[in-house]
Amino acid sequence: MNPQDILRYVDSLHRDRNIDPELLFQAIESALQSAAKRQYGEESDVVVSISRENGQISATLEGKPLGDDQIGRIGAQTAKQVIIQKVREAERDALMIEYRDQIGEIVSGMIGRADGGVATVNLGNVEAILPRSEQIPGESLHANERVRAIVYEVRPQGGNRVRVVLSRTRPQFVQRLFEQEIPELNDEVIAIKSISREPGYRSKVAVSSDDVNIDPISVCVGYRGSRIKAVREELAGEHIDVVRYDSDPEVLIPNALQPAEVDQVLLCDMIGRAIVLVKEDQLSLAIGRRGQNVRLASKLCGWDIEIMTGSxxxxxxxxxxxxxxxxxxxxxxxxxxxxxxxxxxxxxxxxxxxxxxxxxxxxxxxxxxxxxxxxxxxxxxxxRAAADERRVRRETEKLDRERAEMEAHMPASEKTPPVEEQTEATATEEAETENAATETAEESVAAGETADEPSAESAVENSEDAPNADSTAETPTAAESTEEAASPEETSSEEPATVGESASASESEKDSGGNA
CATH class of the missing domain: 1.10.150.20 (5' to 3' exonuclease, C-terminal subdomain)
Structure with a gap:
């Protein structure tokens, strides 16, 4: 192998692929040594070295130097394959070192593919992946769009390739966005002490300042909310609460639970619990939707927070x-x-x-x-008791759903009417029944006046049959006959109503039943 070719090869790889020249020289030496051992035996003591100045190759076998012709006879093809493999490994190691140093840092790249939930991002010298689990819920990524994310994980994959995993859901992503939008953070005028986040929904950021004349919250929000607005846009509209940090938990916890107002904080140091007392009208606000506010506050403060009223x-x-x-x-x-x-x-x-x-x-x-x-x-x-209670509740809810589905598929005539309709139907039936009863009573009274009134002949007969009786006294008059034919309700009542009054009441009840 020509020494000048070796030097040019090393220099080219160093400039183009950012590989350390020393790693390349060592890779070539190892390749030549492996090829020599294959020729002279695996147990042979072969040492190969390359001059870093002029690229000259020197080798020894069992301590004796090998001539140029002997070195030249070493399998050049085998050495070339080993060199290529070593170069790839060196390139992979260089990428591993480069991106491991960037773990937690923000990077920007172009989306190559965004199908199947997993997006590939071209970072220039490597193609990273952005899994669906590391994307902000609800956001949609498209090919040829530029995206920002943090380097979450770097590991070797399948031979000489490097797998770089990006994330947009980690709390560090929010912090890096704050640092890009707020110069005071890089100047250490203010500092981010803690971040808690539920991606796509809400984040809480605790900030502080050593200068009493600087309000860290106003610095983060910016003029008319310009700074915080830029961060929210990158996070797909995620809501961000910026709160003031304090080393005293009794001050930090109420700040973290904003916008709810806290009455008192009771700290239980032995178990790391904080009992927060609020008024009844502040209870739901302190807990938040599905417990989100108190959950984020607990992560932000590092305390197990329980919200309750005094009672x-x-x-x-x-x-x-x-x-x-x-x-x-x-x-x-x-x-x-x-x-x-x-x-x-x-x-x-x-x-x-x-x-x-x-x-x-x-x-x-x-x-x-x-x-x-x-x-x-x-x-x-x-x-176990709580689990049984939950199981019974689930079964009850399941039965209710099944009953509702069955009724939804039933004909309208077979469905059970609502309670209001049942009440209205019952009232109507009662009114109709009372009306019919009233009409029957009137007919009975009229029939009594006609059928029960005795004739003159029957009165004479009765007077003849009754010895020593006054026929005039025993014979009832027409008025007396009418009174005797009155209905049992009228005779038994202390204040009997006349027929006209009874009819009026039935008509009134009928009208009220119709309006029920």
Missing amino acids: ELEEQIERAVTGFSQIPGITEEIAQTLVEQGYLSYDDLSVIEPDQFAEMAGLTEEQVDEIVEMAEAKAEEAE
């Missing part, structure tokens, strides 16, 4: 004291101490540190172990 806290404390007191070995005083430290459930008690519990309650390690085992058993029992 809910009192009920939970009372329930916890009662429940703990039922465990053998725990007195009411110990239960009160546990509640004061923030332990409000059997789950909390099952993960308590035994040495801390023993010191706090004045118990032995054996007693503590028994109490913890009992708490774990009760926690499992409560979890």
Whole structure:
């Protein structure tokens, strides 16, 4: 091999592919040494070296130098293949080093393909991938569009290739966008202390400043929100809350829960829990939609935040004291101490540190172990009960859905009418029944006046049949006959209504039934 060719080859690869020349020289030396061993035996002691100044090759076999003709007889083709392989490995290693140094940094590239949910991004010297799981929910990427993302993972793949994975969902992406839009962050005038994020929905950023004359929130938002607007546009309209950082959790937690107003923060240091008390009208705002606000605030502050009202806290404390007191070995005083430290459930008690519990309650390690085992058993029992309740609720909801689907496919005549329609139909039927009863009563009264009135002949006969009886006294007059023929309701009522009054009432009820 010509020494000048070796030097030109090394210099060209160094300039074009950014490969360290020393790596190339070592790769060529290794290739020539491997080829020589194949010719002289794998166990032979062959050493090959190349001069970095003039590219001259020198070799020794068992300590004896080899001449140029012997070196020339080394399989040139084999050496060339090994050199190419080493160059590819060196190129891969160079890319690995380059992009591993950029992990967490923002890069920009052109989208090549965006089908099947996975997008490929051309970064110049490597083709990276942007998986669907690392894309912002709801956004759509198209070919030949420029996209920004952070380098999330770098690993070798399939021989000499490098796999670079990008991400647009990590909290670091929000931080890098802030740094690009807000020069004060690079100048260290303000600083980002913490970020919590749910991609595509909401992010919370805690910022601070060492200069009391600088408001970090106003600096991040910008004039009329120009800076924060640019970040939101890159994040597909994601909502961003910029809050003021404070080293005191009692100040940071209310800031993180904005826009909700907090009344009091109770810190439970032993279990890392913060109980936040709010008013009833602030409860839903503090929790957020599907718990999003409190969840992001917990990640931002590093505390397990529980939102409740004062009455809910009192009920939970009372329930916890009662429940703990039922465990053998725990007195009411110990239960009160546990509640004061923030332990409000059997789950909390099952993960308590035994040495801390023993010191706090004045118990032995054996007693503590028994109490913890009992708490774990009760926690499992409560979890099973909750699971059964959820299962019953799901079955009930399933039956309701099936019933609704069945009724949706039923003919209209067979469907069960709504409650209002049933009530209206019932009222109409009752009105019609009362009207019919009234008409029957009127007909009965009229029939009584005609049928029950005795004739003159029957009155004479009755007077003849009754000995020593006054026929005039025994014979009822027409008015008396009418009174006797009155309906049972009229005779039994203390204030009987006349026929005319009864008809008026029935017509009124009929009208009211029709309007029901």
